[in-house]
Amino acid sequence: MRTADVIVIGGGIHGCSTALECRRRGLSVILLEKDHVARHASGVNAGGVRRLNRHPDEIPLAMASAALWQSIKDLVGDNCGYRQTGQIRVAETEAGLEAIAARRALVEGLGYSHEQWIDRETLFGLVPAIARHCLGALYTADDGYADPSRTTRAFARRAAALGAEIISPCRAGIPVRTGDGWQVPTDRGPVSGAAVVNCAGAWGGAIAAGLGEPVPIEPVAPMMLVTARVPPFIAPVVASFDRMISFKQSPNGTVVIGGGWRGRAEPEANRALVEFGDLHRLIGNVLHLFPVMREARITRSWAGIEGMMPDGIPVISPSATAPGVVHAFGFSAHGFQLGPIGGRIVADLVETGKTALPIAPFSIERFQRASWREAS
Amino acid sequence: MTAGQDEPIFDLAIVGAGPAGMAAAALAGEIGLSTVVLDEQPSPGGQIYRNVEHAGGVPLPGASREKGAALAAAFRATALDYRPGTGVWHIETHPGEPCRLWLLRDARVGQVRARRVLLATGATERPVPVPGWTLPGVLTVGALQILLKSAGMVPAGPVVLVGNGPLLYLTAVQLAAADTRVAAVLETGAKADLRAALRHLPGFVASGTWRAGLALLREFRALGLPVVRDVSEVTIEGGDRASGVRYRTADGQSGTVPAEVVALHEGVIPASSLARAIGCDLVWDAGQATFRPEIDTWGQSSVAAVQIVGDSAGIAGAEAAPLAGRIAVLEAARAVGRLTEAERDRRAAPFGRALSSLLRGRPFIDRLYPPRLARSPLADPVVVCRCEEVTAGAVRAALASGASGPNQIKAFLRCGMGPCQGRFCAPTVTRLIAEARGVPEAEVGSFRLRPPVKPIPLAAFAAAMEEDAP
Numbered sequence: 001m002r003t004a005d006v007i008v009i010g011g012g013i014h015g016c017s018t019a020l021e022c023r024r025r026g027l028s029v030i031l032l033e034k035d036h037v038a039r040h041a042s043g044v045n046a047g048g049v050r051r052l053n054r055h056p057d058e059i060p061l062a063m064a065s066a067a068l069w070q071s072i073k074d075l076v077g078d079n080c081g082y083r084q085t086g087q088i089r090v091a092e093t094e095a096g097l098e099a100i101a102a103r104r105a106l107v108e109g110l111g112y113s114h115e116q117w118i119d120r121e122t123l124f125g126l127v128p129a130i131a132r133h134c135l136g137a138l139y140t141a142d143d144g145y146a147d148p149s150r151t152t153r154a155f156a157r158r159a160a161a162l163g164a165e166i167i168s169p170c171r172a173g174i175p176v177r178t179g180d181g182w183q184v185p186t187d188r189g190p191v192s193g194a195a196v197v198n199c200a201g202a203w204g205g206a207i208a209a210g211l212g213e214p215v216p217i218e219p220v221a222p223m224m225l226v227t228a229r230v231p232p233f234i235a236p237v238v239a240s241f242d243r244m245i246s247f248k249q250s251p252n253g254t255v256v257i258g259g260g261w262r263g264r265a266e267p268e269a270n271r272a273l274v275e276f277g278d279l280h281r282l283i284g285n286v287l288h289l290f291p292v293m294r295e296a297r298i299t300r301s302w303a304g305i306e307g308m309m310p311d312g313i314p315v316i317s318p319s320a321t322a323p324g325v326v327h328a329f330g331f332s333a334h335g336f337q338l339g340p341i342g343g344r345i346v347a348d349l350v351e352t353g354k355t356a357l358p359i360a361p362f363s364i365e366r367f368q369r370a371s372w373r374e375a376s
Numbered sequence: 377m378t379a380g381q382d383e384p385i386f387d388l389a390i391v392g393a394g395p396a397g398m399a400a401a402a403l404a405g406e407i408g409l410s411t412v413v414l415d416e417q418p419s420p421g422g423q424i425y426r427n428v429e430h431a432g433g434v435p436l437p438g439a440s441r442e443k444g445a446a447l448a449a450a451f452r453a454t455a456l457d458y459r460p461g462t463g464v465w466h467i468e469t470h471p472g473e474p475c476r477l478w479l480l481r482d483a484r485v486g487q488v489r490a491r492r493v494l495l496a497t498g499a500t501e502r503p504v505p506v507p508g509w510t511l512p513g514v515l516t517v518g519a520l521q522i523l524l525k526s527a528g529m530v531p532a533g534p535v536v537l538v539g540n541g542p543l544l545y546l547t548a549v550q551l552a553a554a555d556t557r558v559a560a561v562l563e564t565g566a567k568a569d570l571r572a573a574l575r576h577l578p579g580f581v582a583s584g585t586w587r588a589g590l591a592l593l594r595e596f597r598a599l600g601l602p603v604v605r606d607v608s609e610v611t612i613e614g615g616d617r618a619s620g621v622r623y624r625t626a627d628g629q630s631g632t633v634p635a636e637v638v639a640l641h642e643g644v645i646p647a648s649s650l651a652r653a654i655g656c657d658l659v660w661d662a663g664q665a666t667f668r669p670e671i672d673t674w675g676q677s678s679v680a681a682v683q684i685v686g687d688s689a690g691i692a693g694a695e696a697a698p699l700a701g702r703i704a705v706l707e708a709a710r711a712v713g714r715l716t717e718a719e720r721d722r723r724a725a726p727f728g729r730a731l732s733s734l735l736r737g738r739p740f741i742d743r744l745y746p747p748r749l750a751r752s753p754l755a756d757p758v759v760v761c762r763c764e765e766v767t768a769g770a771v772r773a774a775l776a777s778g779a780s781g782p783n784q785i786k787a788f789l790r791c792g793m794g795p796c797q798g799r800f801c802a803p804t805v806t807r808l809i810a811e812a813r814g815v816p817e818a819e820v821g822s823f824r825l826r827p828p829v830k831p832i833p834l835a836a837f838a839a840a841m842e843e844d845a846p
Contacts, residue, residue: 036784043787149787157778228795228831252790264470271655274827276466276478280485283837294838297831299795 004028004165006350007184007193009172009207011035012042013148013336014328015199016155017343020076023162025347030191031159032184033168034203035270038152041201042336044304046224046246046258047148048237049337051114052087052140053103055313057361059112061341064357068340072146075340077161078154081147083251086236088118088127090137090289096241097135104138114140129233129292145237145248148336155339167191172200174210175325182324195350196325202267202307204315204329208364212321215367216310217330221265221272221303222258223279227296229253238289245285255296257286260333263303272303306333316342316362318349326350327364385474386412386457387712388705389490391464391650394422395444396686397496398451399698400705405454407709412457412488414464414479420448422498423518424694426525440588447698466827467493467654467682475681480832484839492681492708495651495669496701499644499687502666503800504539504750505768508612509640510759513619517547517641524550533636534559536621538610541745542589544641545596552599560633562607562623564642564748573743583737604631610749612638642747646688649797649829652822654679660818663742664691665751666803667822673728675704683708692738699731754808761801763794768808775812782806782823795831798823 006022008015011033019031033039049069051062073079091097100117107115118139123130126139160166173185175196183192198207205217230253237248245259261282264273279301286293307330309315314332319325326349328342335342341357348355388404390397393415404411421428425444429452451458462481469475474489501516508514515523517537523529534557537544544561551558580586609624618638624630645666652658657678658667668690675683683704686697706724709715715723754760756769766789774788782805785791791805792798798805802823810817 036780038787153778153788226793227834273468275468276827277476280837280841283834284841287834287838294835295833297795297833298828299831300793300797300826301828302826 002030002191004030004193006195006197007191008197008199010199010201011037011156011166011168012199012201013152013155013339014342016152016159017339018197018199018346019159019164020155021343021347022350023159023164025351029164031164031166032170032172032186033166034171036168037156038149041304041306042152043149044302045148045336046256047145047336049082049146050087050143052138052143053089056106056110057313060358061338065338065341076154076158080151080154082144084142084144086139086141087143088137088139088236089239089241090134092134092240092242099241100138126236127234127238129290131289131291174207194324197346198325198327198329201329202305204307208327211319211325213319213364215315215364218308219265219267220306220308221263222306222333223261223263223274223301223303225257225279225298225301227255228299230255230296240289243285245289265305267305272305274301274303308332314362315364316345316359317364318353320365386410386488386490388492388494388708389414389477389488390494390496392422392496392498393420394424394496394498394686395447395694396697396701398447400494400496400685400701401456402450402454403702403705405456407714409709409714412459412490414459414462416463418460420451463830464650465830465832467650469654469679469681471680480836483836485836486840491712494704494708495682495684495688496686497647497650497688499691500647502642502645502747502750503803504640504642505754505758505760505804506610506612506749507755507758508614510762511612511614512617513636514612514638517543517639520639521547524554530554530556531637534634535637535639536560536562536633536635537639538562538621539641540565541641541643542592545592547639548599548601549595558601559635561601561603562610562621563603563605564607565745566606566626566748569744569746573740576740576743579736580740583734642750643745644691646690648688649799649825651677651684652825653827653829654682656682658822661690663739665747674707675700692735696731696734699727703727760804761791763796764790766791771805771808772812775809782809782821786823792823797825797829
């Protein structure tokens, strides 16, 4: 039977980042991936490298991850298509302006200054193509985006180069306690290790449940659209406080559009389907914010399966029921930017059971607490 | 938007009004199925009977004008919701719900719903990736024909035709009639192909499809064009655009022919984009060297509500397509409760017999005109994906660095992610993977397709929304 110090389940960005970080610390690693690396959410998300408008509990992690993104090439041997073009979230209505005011009070109250207010003229200077009804925006100048598939593969490649064994396609079952370690059954025979890391994304809930700690995770399928190439006209990534949209132009000229509109997630069938009824509404949002897009042509749409938690933040936590198991899943459609720091946090937890970053809000036990049950 | 929760749900939506679609629609109407026919062309006929209702319409090889006109007349005489000029760019199918077909008509997005869908989307030319095939001045013979027919755009300079099959000969005849100089016809059929085909000659003769083919061949030979036979290698030369074709034959002759226009053709393959985007299972058809949708004798695909008929389910020609269309409609009628199983079987029996007889002729054609250049080894610099300019070498390098399947090649290289959705590169990518891994193409599979199967302007959605506004 194949054995390693750490068995990582899931070849998304968090699994691959964990494998890399564990190898950097001298732990032997086997990573099990049921399809191929970056098959689902990590390969097909919008690629936002964003701190702007993060959940307050995620800000410390996002700040630490942003520092790692700065030297992503040193970390994984590829620049991952990372570009710091800025991220902007506009207000289109008075309600949007009020949301910005509340957000600024919150973030500044926590002692952060990465989200800046910009007025209309500054916004139109940064994004000349945006509709003139916009009233202002929040802006994080050194946020940006990267190529998600390429990034995740770069983490996997560097982890493998450092000696991690990546087995794919290989479907893991529920880990079984053996002595003071773990055995993970797979469709290619069992593997064993001292520690198990659950980075199985939308499928992570099934593993947690199998270990006796079920969580209310929901598989969702955020939908994306991409257009044929158009001449460069916008640098920053744009979102809105008033409508569901995310909008960016790739270096190759294609425009990638998302914003959290959900298709049909079929995790058992291992697929996600787009539904043009809602994409139709997304396209309405695009045209409202960027009238210049009328003549652009949509060439493709897709959806990826993400694990959504009811409170919108991930589980990053030692298991409460299974000693030696660490969970990092349910990133709720915004885990990509956290990939670099996620691997370090998990490696800390594997090595010592704790980490310097404030991860208490991401505990898997939060769903068992009375306060949670009352709230839900 | 013509979203239509209040719109009717048709029993049957037929996509395509070529021979399969026309015949299917006429029978569906006769049985009393509420039927909508969606077709990109302005009038019925499909590619093969384009313009068949008008005196000038000349059918493609393997098709008689009378038969096409009769199908079109029967189609017109049937009470149907016929929507010409309507592209179908995606179909949503969920078990237990009506299918939702997404349309583009008059630059507007729309939808219809139907309990069953019959795909009769015909064939598309097989891509022939030879060195230089992406140069301006190089096209498929199908594209050349459309140029000839629409606006009568006749190439001024010399034309070189490369490939094999009836459509190549027909194009030569048409070019000659338009006073265009055909500098050479480089035939890629091999002597061995004729020997392989002869084994299937009895079936071909019995099928009766030989008469038209022979007449065309005679007409082609009578032109006395310079023909080079058994061509095994072709390179299209040129800087900004094609200027000539260098060739080599199997027995070592070589030469260069100057050309302003080069038309490539090595047969057709099923136009299966919609079927793929819906998620219909594909099978590898070794005889035709292509993937095609997996169907049963009723045209039933792996997706419950979807049947596929005619060339889009596997190349069988214009005579076979109407029979397959009718057989499928009988099953659709059974599925929606309009016919009993016994009635279906009774009515389908004669169509089934006629179809089997016709299909006996197919292996002869497949063996006589197999793809040769399209199946030849590819040099690293040859472009595989035209949209994203990905070379064979880049695909091989991605395979060497860990990509193992078509969808990973897509993720690594953007190969197949352009506006054509892999229509030009999918067969080549599959072949390169099969070669590199030493496994059959059947095992490699093909790209997953993502809707829309054709690019849709955002303005087309806007138009639908404005129409919808109160």
